[in-house]
Amino acid sequence: MTRPPVRSISNLVPNIISGKEVASAKLQIPVLSPNAPYETLHHYTSFPVSPESISELSSIVQSGFKTWSNTSETERIKIFTRAIELLQQRRHELIESQLEIGMPMWFAGFNVDGFIGQVQEYINMLGNSSSTSIIPSAETDLAMAVRSPIGPVLSISPWNAPVLLAGRSIMAPLAAGCSVIVKPAEKSPKCAYLLVKCFLDAGVPGNVLQLVNVKPQENAVFIDKLLGTGVIRKLNFTGSTLVGKSIAATAGSHLVPCLLELGGKNASIVCPDADIDQAVGKITWSGWSHKGQICMSTDVAYIHESVYDEFKSKLVTVAREIAQDPDYLIPQRDLVGTTKVVNLIEDALNKGASLTFGEFSKQEIESSGIIKPIILENVIKGMELYDQESFGPVFSIEKYSNINQVIDKINHSPYGLKSAIWSRNVFEAIKLAKQIETGGVHINNSTVHDEPTVPHGGLKSSGIGRFNSRWGIDDFTVVKSITVNQ
Incomplete structure (x- = not known):
């Protein structure tokens, strides 16, 4: 360009x-x-x-x-x-x-x-x-x-x-x-x-x-x-x-x-009746855009067990497509350094998390200064990434069966900036949104949402x-x- x-x-x-x-x-x-x-x-x-x-x-x-x-x-x-x-x-x-x-x-x-x-x-x-x-x-x-x-x-x-x-x-x-x-x-x-x-x-x-x-x-x-x-x-x-x-x-x-x-540890919730194609595209964009260096970037996506396999399959397909675009997704040298992001990913993998998409080589990252987009699975409590904002091109996915437990997880997080809900039942989604302790909840849209007419800020x-x-x-x-x- x-x-x-x-x-x-x-x-x-x-x-x-x-x-x-x-x-x-x-x-x-x-x-x-x-x-x-x-x-x-x-x-x-x-x-x-x-x-x-x-x-x-x-x-x-x-x-x-x-x-x-x-x-x-x-x-x-x-x-x-x-x-x-x-x-x-x-x-x-x-x-x-x-x-x-x-x-x-x-x-x-x-x-x-x-x-x-x-x-x-x-x-x-x-x-x-x-x-x-x-x-x-x-x-x-x-x-x-x-x-x-x-x-x-x-x-x-x-x-x-x-x-x-x-x-x-x-x-x-x-x-x-x-x-x-x-x-x-x-x-x-x-x-x-x-x-x-x-x-x-x-x-x-x-x-x-x-x-x-x-x-x-x-x-x-x-x-x-x-x-x-x-x-x-x-x-x-x-x-x-x-x-x-x-x-x-x-x-x-x-x-x-x-x-x-x-900062934020921003979550998306994908309900059983969600438009999966739309959710996959927006969540991936929300997690990786501007190298994940947006306070509103999606850090974790909770996917209902009934649509988890479909979501994961489509997620990997979309990830392969958009991860090839170097203009706005693949970071060059991170302005704040790569050490924190590398350590968070390494800690999660060492404690049992798995790579859903992408490759991780600490030696290669330290040599090139480039962290390519990554999606993780099985990120659980006890891993540093579970509670901390990465501020890098990495997010995780997690299967759920009980929506109330998901809301409790989000509300127990020390952060409370943004969240998103994906559902075709808008009125039910609004009820859920009122229970979530974040400054903004975006239904069927990205966690990365800030516009002049809408109040913006966080909790906790x-x-x-x-x-x-x-x-x-x-x-x-x-x-x-x-x-x-x-």
Whole structure:
């Protein structure tokens, strides 16, 4: 596929403070390509984590909050509408910034178009919602509940879907009226830079939106020191559960609330009356797409015993067909390393799991850096893969006879992001969906499901809070009661 030409930008991704690009020759960190020989794509300049710089940053974002929270919704809508125009104009550049870090073309395009859809949905919400409600009161002449922006926000996003995830971490608090500090992943700083430039060029004031790149080894200190100023009123983080728990602990020590979208151990349930062909295709795609490096990827499929053999036979046939497509299914060098995935598969096989599809050679994977798609069977409790998210192109299948036991397994999992149910009896599937403890349940569809109008987030170790639409705005507001007596 021929890639479109893009505008060239500097090989040094700067910080953006008060609308100005700030770079330091002494604080340059290389960003490497995901493939051997791991050439340097560009550098980013690290933000100096010093008391002076933290104090200056907090003062800027505090003044930005005063500016932005007093900007009318009409003006904000105009700016966001202009941002959509710029995102569309710079679409190819945003796609290219993701391709160079190893993302397949289809997913890079989805990231950009999905984020444009999110911006439009937030515009719709601003134009059609009220932040004030009249409420009953026996003691006053008038009582109101008013939603107000919570204050300056620190937004931290990951590398695996860098435009969509960094974009929503910016757009949701901006839509609510908050100022934002954006700290992107060190593997994808250019993506966040391009997004921030779009918003600033669209008219977001320079003191409202800051871009700060931090050395990986200084992340924890930066977050602690910034939250310690008392200026940041909310933190939103998307990433692994392990890192999310650490960040939440730091935020908790400063009494700063969090919106967390973390990992998932996502399950699909195939009922006896399911459309097997449709389920096989979607589940395989859901498990392997983008190398399995999507928080919503299918990790396990529970198949009713009456259709298990048919499902398994068709699964292997479909797997052979789509595993040959290198563009979006077979991973190149994994950006986060292959060690975890290899260890999870090896542990499962050593403890009795079997390969339903694919081949596994630890030596070959370590030599090539490539993990080809795998399907496992007989993954049971006691194996590390049973409870852990792999974040790789591997999922397992399991036979069941009692649906209630399957729901109990899903609900007992520490994770609770996504699940799917495959059944022709939609009303019965809805009843089952209400019993499942995950943030989203998708009937006759993929676990990989996120769209601008639908609330997105998890339960338990998969996170707290919701992104998208009015739920995304609400998460960055506080409810204030105002009463009036004459």
